[in-house]
Amino acid sequence: MLKNDWRRFLPFPGHWASYLVFKLIILALAAVAAWHVLVAFELI
Secondary structure, eight states: OOGGGGGGGOSSOOOHHHHHHHHHHHHHHHHHHHHHHHHHHHHO
16 A cells, blocks of 8 residues: 555545644544543433
């Protein structure tokens, strides 16, 4: 496999830095969602 193959699977054309920022935003949203779930279970 070539190193540039992963760029074909991007949801948008762009630089690798934009892909990295996109992934970091997704991880941050997942962390916030997990935090809210944990807080909700502690309140029960």
